[in-house]
Amino acid sequence: MLTSLDPHSAYLNPKNSKDMDIQTRGEFGGLGLEVSMESGWVKVVSPIDDTPAYRAGMQPGDFITHLDGEPVQGLSLSEAVDRMRGPPNTDIKLTVRRGGVDTPFDVKLTRAVIKVQTVKVQVHGEIGYIRISQFSATTNDDLKRLMAQIKKDIGKTPTGFVIDLRNNPGGLLDQAVGISDAFLDKGEIVSTRSRRPEDTQRFNARSGDIAEGLPLVVLINDGSASASEIVAGALQDHKRAVIMGTRSSGKGSVQTLIPLPGHGSMRLTTARYYTPSGRSIQAVGIEPDIKVTQSKIEPIAGAERERRSEASLRKALPNPNGGKNADKDKEQKDRDQKEREQKEKDKAAATPLPTQPAAPGAKPEAPAPIKLGDPAQDYQLARALDLLRGLSVYRPAAR
CATH class of the missing domain: 2.30.42.10 (PDZ domain)
Structure with missing residues (x-):
């Protein structure tokens, strides 16, 4: 029965159900x-x-x-x-x-x-760097505590902040709302809508901006999903932050955990979420304001890792919006298909060069990873820091 549902719906046996509960607690x-x-x-x-x-x-x-x-x-x-x-x-x-x-x-x-320490911070000159790896039960409280530490370490008014949501798969909705609220002074953060209009929920920001209006850059990539996209979408729609990186995953659905007899549970997709402007990012993702690819992440020169996103999942939910978003959804699928076909053609046409045979039983090694958070290796972060330094030139004098 579950095989006919979307890829985020699943039965969790008692052990997996318990593990999931533990994971959300960090x-x-x-x-x-x-x-x-x-x-x-x-x-x-x-x-x-x-x-x-x-x-x-x-x-x-x-x-x-x-x-x-x-x-x-x-x-x-x-x-x-x-x-x-x-x-x-x-x-x-x-x-x-x-x-x-x-x-x-x-x-x-x-x-x-x-x-999992879901929030980590660094200071790069007069800029605060905030890395959020997922949204667990302690994320919002950790952010508030560590923001105070950043300001203390800098010792004066910061130039701005980088919020790094790359490779953040999401987590708890209330924590995504709390993180968005921390940087917004007013307005809607996100709404969740199911089949029945009366079940629509809207979440709004309360007065107060933990960054005191200072410039923000949010880093995203195709590993930024769900709750990460809620934060990026809210800050983008309110023009509170510049979104930088590459298009996010496009997981715009909400899952509900339903307890079952015997301590198992059913995880079912029950709603979609929408950004403040009414966008559904399901299978489309958040488009960055400034596209910056991670130039050092690929192990083979000239090779581009095939982009995989929510839209590429089998039986993924379609984007419900008409007009521009629906067109984007179709156009992106067409582009992805053309890229796959071209890569297959290139691969078939390529004539491999003779190579030294590997030792018997040798296995290819995994390519070395890039260290996120280190501007010397992390090209996207380096560009975010450059942008904030440039924006600081136009910042009004402190009153």
Whole structure:
């Protein structure tokens, strides 16, 4: 029955249901991957910061085809996740397919108890950098505490703030609303709408801006999903922040967890969410105001990782808006299809150069990851810092 529903609806057995509850509270055991299921393979939505998966260089859009040599085809998402979890300090081998890399490669990970610090901060000169890796129960409180620390460390009025939502798979709706509210002084943040108009919910900002009106740049990419897109969409619609990076995932649906007898639960898509201007970003995503690709993230010169998003998921919900957004949805699908066809043609036409044969049994190695948050390696962050420094020239003098 569930196979006919959208890819975010699933049955959770008692163990998986308990694990999900633990995860939203910010501590759980496993590898540190937010995943979905597509075409029978496990798809990485994003790795969570400072976890085994993150340190191993797993990327949004990676497909896991085998777990310890056993194919994931035929497993449900819950079964695959259950196999990836396990006692701390035990190993598991993932076989990964990645766009732009011709052959699958193996990644060996050691399971750990993952304590997620969802908000981290740095200071770059007079600019505060705020990294939000997901939205758990403590995210809003952590932001307020660490914002005070940034201001103390800078010692004077900051030039502005970078809010980094890249590879943030989402999380709790109330936390996304709280983070948006922290930077907005008034206006609607998001609305959720189901089939019945009377069930529509609207969330509005309260007076007070934790950044005191200072310039904001929000970084997003195709690993920014759900709650991340709520924040980016709200700040973009109110022109409170410049959105920079690449188009987000496009997960504009709301899931409700329904408890079942026996301590299991059913996760069902029950509504869509809309930005303050009335946009649904389902299968379309948030378009950045300034597009900046991560130039150093690709391991092969000239190769472009195939973009995978909410729209590419099997049976993904369509965008309900007419007009511009619906056209964008169709145009993007057409572009994605043309890109895939062209890459297949290029691959078929290419004549490989002779190479030194690998040692018997050798496996391709996973490409080295880029370190997000380090301007020396992180091109998108470096451009965000440049933008804020430029905007500071036009900032009115403090009163």
